[in-house]
Each structure stands twice: as structure tokens, then as C-alpha cells.
Amino acid sequence: MDNEREVDQATRRAFFDQVRRHTGIAMSERKWALLEGRLRRRVRELALPGYRDYLHVLEAKPEEVRDFIDLVTTNETSFFRTPRIWEYFAGQFLPRWFETHGGTPLRVWSAAASSGEEAYTVAMLCEEFRGRHPAFRYRILATDIGDAILRKAAAARYQGRSIEGLGQTHPDLLARYFSAADDGFVADPALRANVTFRKHNLHEAARDIGTMDVTLLRNVLIYFDAAGQQVVLENVRRAMAPDGVLIVGESESLSRFDMGFAFEQPLIYRNEVRP
Structure with a gap:
């Protein structure tokens, strides 16, 4: 060969x-x-x-x-990757959003879901919030371009470094939302109930995605050239609610793009463009 x-x-x-x-x-x-x-x-x-x-x-x-x-395609992720993102989501975003939108379900898009750790991290934090606010409702759409990785994510079975990391950083959440299975752990049905996995290419228009309140587009833009980044961001923005929040990766910034995303804090942007 x-x-x-x-x-x-x-x-x-x-x-x-x-x-x-x-x-x-x-x-x-x-x-x-x-x-x-x-x-x-x-x-x-x-x-x-x-x-x-x-x-x-x-x-x-x-x-x-x-x-x-x-x-x-690269599929590298972990539970609670980049702690500052999750501190913002749980401590700032969810209370603020529930105060103004309590009557409608929160819609979250994990736009490069990989093996699902990001989507289930969102689900755990939403379940924790719902424990304190029973009226809170949410739906998570997790998409990726690869069929095999989506099947793995939907199965919600984890072993090795991924689940060990969750046990080290959040042992209470591991015990509450996962059950031992074979040589690893599987997410409980209650955690998976509000997460849907679907195939989607971010380079294509997001016509069937819906309107999202939060979009996690982390460590994705780095794989595209400038023109490709522009296409992806425009596709994502069109699927976001007015004032929806976009979260990007540690090495990514939208400062050079004039697309209606307003800087809120590092890695966090808000959609200021109305559909």
C-alpha cells in the first residue's frame, strides 16, 4: 500500500x-x-x-x-469541558432565562455533539435547575455530521477517561444520573428523555433545526477557513432566537465577524439580529 x-x-x-x-x-x-x-x-x-x-x-x-x-472528523470531548462555560450556564443564564421565559421550554442546540458528553452535561444542569424550579422545561437537540458517533452518543454509554473525569469533578452528578453498565456507565432514561440526536452538516442551512435559545458551537470554527466560518456562523445565527446565546470554544473568537453577534463575555455572544 x-x-x-x-x-x-x-x-x-x-x-x-x-x-x-x-x-x-x-x-x-x-x-x-x-x-x-x-x-x-x-x-x-x-x-x-x-x-x-x-x-x-x-x-x-x-x-x-x-x-x-x-x-x-474529529470527535474529542468530555463532560463539563471548560468549567467557566458551565458556571455561566448554570449560575447566570438559566436563572435569568427562566425569570423572563418561564412559561416556555428552553431550547438548546449542541451543534457539534460528538459522543454526547456536551449534550448530557447540559441535561444534567437543566435537571438540577428543574429540581429547584419544577415548572422549568427544556429540550436539547444534539447534532453531528458522523453517523457512527451519533449512534454512540444516543447509546449514552461511557467508559474510560470520559466517565472517570466526570467522577472526579462531579461525583454527585455521576451517582445521580448514571448507572453502572458492563465496564462503564450509562445515562439514566430521565437524563436522556429530553435529548434528541440528529445528523446535520453545519455547512448547510439549518432549515429543520428550529429556533434555539442557546447554541453551543465549541471547537468547530477552527476547522474551517474564513469563508467556511462565515457560512457556518450565518447558518447557526438563522436558527437562533432573538437575544439567543452562542457559546464558542476556548481558541475561537467572533471579533472579526460583523454578523450581529454581540460580545457578552469571553466565549459568550448574543444574537442581536432579528429573523
Whole structure:
């Protein structure tokens, strides 16, 4: 099989084009080692002579695109990642929102849900809030581009570093919302009841998403070039309620975009544009 040194620039460029075509993600030459490492296993599984042959498979068999997307997208997350986000959500946003919108359900969009830890973190905090305010209602939509990772998220079974981290930082929530299963833990039905998982490409219009009060778009923009970021942000904004809150990742900022997002505090922006 081709190794990294033998893959010519045209073939590498063709793979980068495939990534952009199917996900909107922009990759450069410096990302080839990462991409090649992920592709190698699939090429071997299909018993193909090399990477050029896999390009032919992608073009000839549309069903292979699903596996390609699963391979090339990054799925790294954890429960309560970036504590300041969750301190804001639980301590500032939820009380303020409930005071002014108590009669309607809160709508939250985890826009790059990966294996579901972010969505279930939101659910735990919402359940805790509902314990103090029984009239509070909420719905969480969790989306991602990969089929395999969405199946994993919907199963809500966690083991290893992910669930161990939750046990270290929030042992009370682990005990309250998860049950031991096999060699890990599974989220209880009560926690999963208000979370829906759905496939969605952020590079496409969010016509069936609804109108969201909070959108978590964390560690996503860094994978797009400037034009791609503009498209993603506009798609997301159109699915947000007036005054809806957008939360981005630690290394991301909207300061260079003039799109109607007003800075509220680091990583937190508010939608000031009316639909």
C-alpha cells in the first residue's frame, strides 16, 4: 500500500477536496499526516492497493462517504469541558432565562455533539435547575455530521477517561444520573428523555433545526477557513432566537465577524439580529 512518502501532492489535494466537499472542513498540507493516519485503516479494511484506489471508491460508491466522514472528523470531548462555560450556564443564564421565559421550554442546540458528553452535561444542569424550579422545561437537540458517533452518543454509554473525569469533578452528578453498565456507565432514561440526536452538516442551512435559545458551537470554527466560518456562523445565527446565546470554544473568537453577534463575555455572544 502507498505510504505517506509515496502519496503525491495531487492525491493529497484530492483528499483535501473530498473533505471540504463532504464536510466543509478546510485542510492544508500540514494536516496530511493526521488525515493519512485515519485513512490507512479503511484502505486496509477494503484491501485496496493504495490511496488513489480509495478515491475511486469514494466516487463510485456514495455509501462509502458515510464511513469517510466518520474517519476524517474529529470527535474529542468530555463532560463539563471548560468549567467557566458551565458556571455561566448554570449560575447566570438559566436563572435569568427562566425569570423572563418561564412559561416556555428552553431550547438548546449542541451543534457539534460528538459522543454526547456536551449534550448530557447540559441535561444534567437543566435537571438540577428543574429540581429547584419544577415548572422549568427544556429540550436539547444534539447534532453531528458522523453517523457512527451519533449512534454512540444516543447509546449514552461511557467508559474510560470520559466517565472517570466526570467522577472526579462531579461525583454527585455521576451517582445521580448514571448507572453502572458492563465496564462503564450509562445515562439514566430521565437524563436522556429530553435529548434528541440528529445528523446535520453545519455547512448547510439549518432549515429543520428550529429556533434555539442557546447554541453551543465549541471547537468547530477552527476547522474551517474564513469563508467556511462565515457560512457556518450565518447558518447557526438563522436558527437562533432573538437575544439567543452562542457559546464558542476556548481558541475561537467572533471579533472579526460583523454578523450581529454581540460580545457578552469571553466565549459568550448574543444574537442581536432579528429573523
